[in-house]
Amino acid sequence: MTGVKLQKVVKKYGETQVIHGVDLSIDDGEFCVFVGPSGCGKSTLLRMIAGLEETTDGQIEIGHRDVTHLDASDRGVAMVFQTYALYPHMTVEENMGFGLRMNGHPKDEIKSKVGEASRILKLDDYLSRKPKALSGGQRQRVAIGRAIVRGPEVFLFDEPLSNLDAELRVDMRVEIARLHNKIGATMIYVTHDQVEAMTLADKIVVLRAGRIEQVGKPMDLYRDPDNKFVAGFIGSPSMNFIEGVVEGGAVRVPALGNRIVKTTVNLPGEGHPVSVGVRPQHLSITEGQSDIKLDIREHLGGISYDYLVLGDGSKLIVETRDDREIPEGSTLLVGFEETDALFFDGVSENRLR
CATH class of the missing domain: 3.40.50.300 (P-loop containing nucleotide triphosphate hydrolases)
Structure with missing residues (x-):
């Protein structure tokens, strides 16, 4: 041995x-x-x-x-x-x-x-x-x-x-x-x-x-x-992190139009910062009015990577498997299933479970 x-x-x-x-x-x-x-x-x-x-x-x-x-x-x-x-x-x-x-x-x-x-x-x-x-x-x-x-x-x-x-x-x-x-x-x-x-x-x-x-x-x-x-x-492209804050037993995410993300994990106290982690393949995009813009789109054949810029200047990568033509600079709506999200303490960066 x-x-x-x-x-x-x-x-x-x-x-x-x-x-x-x-x-x-x-x-x-x-x-x-x-x-x-x-x-x-x-x-x-x-x-x-x-x-x-x-x-x-x-x-x-x-x-x-x-x-x-x-x-x-x-x-x-x-x-x-x-x-x-x-x-x-x-x-x-x-x-x-x-x-x-x-x-x-x-x-x-x-x-x-x-x-x-x-x-x-x-x-x-x-x-x-x-x-x-x-x-x-x-x-x-x-x-x-x-x-x-x-x-x-x-x-x-x-x-x-x-x-x-x-x-x-x-x-x-x-x-x-x-x-x-x-x-x-x-x-x-x-x-x-x-x-x-x-x-x-x-x-x-x-x-x-x-x-x-x-x-x-x-x-x-x-x-x-x-x-x-x-x-x-771990993961390529890497996980997206969207900054939020604990509010009313959920996480409010200002950069996504103040979306309220519900979760069953043990959250810190009211007002505590929390990072919401979502893999690129778990995000979806649709065209619509928002302060989120498409910066660059990479076509790789079977998949595409969309690089988005949020209103607060942070960035997201979205993996899509369609051949839609979305002009760069378009405004987009971003969605994801709450069950696909992971949550991290905004101070210690440890996983919230």
């Missing part, structure tokens, strides 16, 4: 603390994705697990072994970086087997392990090529193959697709998902792209400012976020 466990993990650079007492358990064979905005600490946390950053306080376990202060080479992990870091003068086969050669493994063993990794990653036709003769996606597969041949207990990926173009990102995302299904190893993957997180993960860890905001399955976080930050980060 090779899970990973973090207990009250802290990272400081001098007096600056960047990771604040993180507790996390990752099960054996689980695909766990760290996601969050730039500077949230996700790569730092990954590098601490890898042994590339010292742990200031707390404990890291891999497979029930305390590895907190072990060298990276003794932790049983393999890391795939954003940059491919391939040796340009070596062939694909030589690059993939380099680590094993350096550790004195027999040639037959190296050839067997490289061959197996090559078959998994569909690199058999490229083994004699050098990196300059490969596409970006092929180079990243070689980097992943180099990790596979080491037979690690845990695979660590640090934004491995960020240097690829959009089409290759999709292709490699599928390749990595297929790899995980095939070998069943524990994988920890860092990305700022919540689409990658949603499509790859068994478990998502949402980070902000060195703290965990929420942990859960992708659709659990999407449907049941704990706070406004998670609700806005």
Whole structure:
């Protein structure tokens, strides 16, 4: 069993603390994705697990072994970086087997392990090529193959697709998902792209400012976020937030013509600010007199995204699945079912339930 466990993990650079007492358990064979905005600490946390950053306080376990202060080479992990870091003068086969050669493994063993990794990653036709003769996606597969041949207990990926173009990102995302299904190893993957997180993960860890905001399955976080930050980060396009105020046991929303939104959640006291969260696909629009205007409409074929500007200057995104032609600048009426709305405390930003 090779899970990973973090207990009250802290990272400081001098007096600056960047990771604040993180507790996390990752099960054996689980695909766990760290996601969050730039500077949230996700790569730092990954590098601490890898042994590339010292742990200031707390404990890291891999497979029930305390590895907190072990060298990276003794932790049983393999890391795939954003940059491919391939040796340009070596062939694909030589690059993939380099680590094993350096550790004195027999040639037959190296050839067997490289061959197996090559078959998994569909690199058999490229083994004699050098990196300059490969596409970006092929180079990243070689980097992943180099990790596979080491037979690690845990695979660590640090934004491995960020240097690829959009089409290759999709292709490699599928390749990595297929790899995980095939070998069943524990994988920890860092990305700022919540689409990658949603499509790859068994478990998502949402980070902000060195703290965990929420942990859960992708659709659990999407449907049941704990706070406004998670609700806005998970989902593409992101959730809309419309500011309101508690009034008479409901929420009055000035920007929607003082609409009264009823709810069964426990609301704060009278006059307390509340954010009403609604996904773009749950909003509807009709032409009519209001102070809400259509700014831009994006047609993407089967769906369109309408970018609206409300009277108070706030913005909404509406997802529609029709091909109506609404002129930009038109005034619109916006509707939604109250059961589709989530409510967040306007001060703490925590979910109201």
